[in-house]
Amino acid sequence: MSMDAPAKINFFKGHPSNRLLPNNEIIKATTELLTPQERPYDTQTENRHPLTYGSDEGALWVRNKICKFNNIIFNSNSNPDYLNLTSGASYGILNLLLQTTLAHTNYTRQAFIISPTYFLINDCFIDAGFGNGKLTAIDELPQQNSIDFETLQKKLTYFESLQNCPNDKDCVVNKERILGKKIYKYVMYCVPTFANPSGMTFSQETKVKLIELARKYDMLIICDDVYDILHYDSEINIPKRLVHLDRETNLDPKSYGNTISNATFSKIIAPGLRFGYQESINENLVRQLSKGGANISGGTPSQLNSMIVGTLLQNGDAINIINNLKSVYSNRAMTLSNAIKLYLPKDTIFDTMKGGYFTWVTLPNGYNAKQIEQMLKEKYQVIMANGSNFEVIGDTRDWGTRSVRLSISFLEEDDIEEGIKLWGKICQEYAVEHGLTL
Incomplete structure (x- = not known):
């Protein structure tokens, strides 16, 4: 239905x-943004004019505003270099899968999806090649604010035992460019806080255990961090995202990390803006995501809308x-x-x-x-x-x-x-x- x-x-x-x-607030922000004939950053490579092609990573001043906002809310240490701006969570997911997995060659052996799951996420995985038995459900354990780690471990052990998994990823590496690509053996999708559909929130113990497993088995955990800011109790601190915990415990500057926060302003401002961001533990993975073919051709996908949201963050209306x-x-x-x-x-x-x-x-x-x-x-x-x-x-x-x-x-x-x-x-x-x- x-x-x-x-x-x-x-x-x-x-x-x-x-x-x-927020019609009035968006009209106000758009007016503030576009009324001046010139802005201080219009000719800056990392920012640019709101109505022209954006930089690959997205406007630096907007990334700065997002980091300042997040660091207050989550008591985190986000850095603008750790962010890649997107056109919302759904397109962000597909870009992630296309840029970090190789399902069709079996280099990426399996995708794990926490179940019950967001009802349209299956199509993103199938579009990225995860069909024909490449999707495995891992059940939530709501009474424990956790997941079925026993089944997850068994499945990982099984897929690790298979001998027909190639190591070649040349098919997705442009040898004319210096930047290589990090491709993961496994990928997981979850909504860690106020999940869609269940409303469940992972405990910190669950998050830490997931990160440990992801590091052991070369797995990327894609976190749809789209509802966590909508915490009804203002007296309770919003829990740190998996990416924050991953960053705090991974001190290797060459690492690409094992988590990605796939966030959006659709749920907390307006879905029609189609603007979001991805945050990693450092600049390595998000730099890869921002250098995909679509981005280097057209720049960040939501240049104008990102700056409207940046203005809302700046003037306090957000x-x-x-x-x-x-x-x-x-x-x-x-x-x-x-x-x-x-x-x-x-x-x-x-x-x-x-x-x-x-x-x-x-x-x-x-x-x-x-x-x-x-x-x-x-x-x-x-x-x-x-x-x-x-x-x-x-x-x-x-x-x-x-x-x-x-x-x-x-x-x-x-x-x-x-x-x-x-x-x-x-x-x-x-x-x-x-x-x-x-």
Whole structure:
């Protein structure tokens, strides 16, 4: 089912409601940026005019603003040389896979995807050559804020035992250029904080253990760090990203690291800007990413929009936008939590949201979430994202039988409560029809 299917109430959509889009702030920032006939950096190679081709890495002054912002939030030591600007997280992922993996030659032996997973990520991996059994699901362990390390270790041991894995990567190295390429044997995709779809957050112990495994087996961990800033409790420090932990414990200047933070401003300012960034432990990997064919041909892919966001960071409006989103989403999350407790079967499993967009709800044994979802859509025009949407292709877990993902980013509080109330009514009808305990 499409998240854009016509509906009275749509819990599938994972983007802000229109009233939350910062029209006035973006108009203000664009005016500040483009009104002057000249800016101090217009002729600087590392910055350039907002309306011309950008530098390969992206404007230095924008990277500086992002680092200053991140260093305050995460208490990290980000450096502009460690950043590569992108046109958002999705294009960032594909560029990462094209630049750092070789699935079609089997140099990169396998991709591991934390499951349940973001429902459109499979296509990025398939576009990069990870088809025909090249995707392995690794389950979340939500009660432990961790993942199934036992299965991951077994799979890594198995793939290491294979003898038909080539070491040749000449097919992706332009010998006319001095810069070589780092290609990884394995790659992992995860959303470490307020995950899509589950809302789970990795513990620091889990992050450290993942980094240790990645170093041992030459694996790149791609972290979709897109929701972590949307932490509802301002009194709690936002946990460090994997890339920060990787940097703190890797002192080899020649290393390319084993983590990459794939971040975006889509979730915290506006998705239509199509602007994000990638952060590594040092300049080595992001320099490789910025020197891909598309970048050296056209420059950074979001030159104008990157500078609009840079201006929002500079004039203070970005933090105001983010704080407003956190306040709105926190209230919506509380409404959702109260409604689930009030209207759904008593043994329904869910976690109270602490940040981000999503929560994962599992109905009690005997309830068929997929059938109930269809009944809800047909009778009340309420759409939900069934768990079957969040499988890893070729390594499924049957998430759709009892589970659904709910999003609070698009719906107002009244619609959230009404939608859950109607879902509860359908659950009651289903329970009566199938002789289940209410």
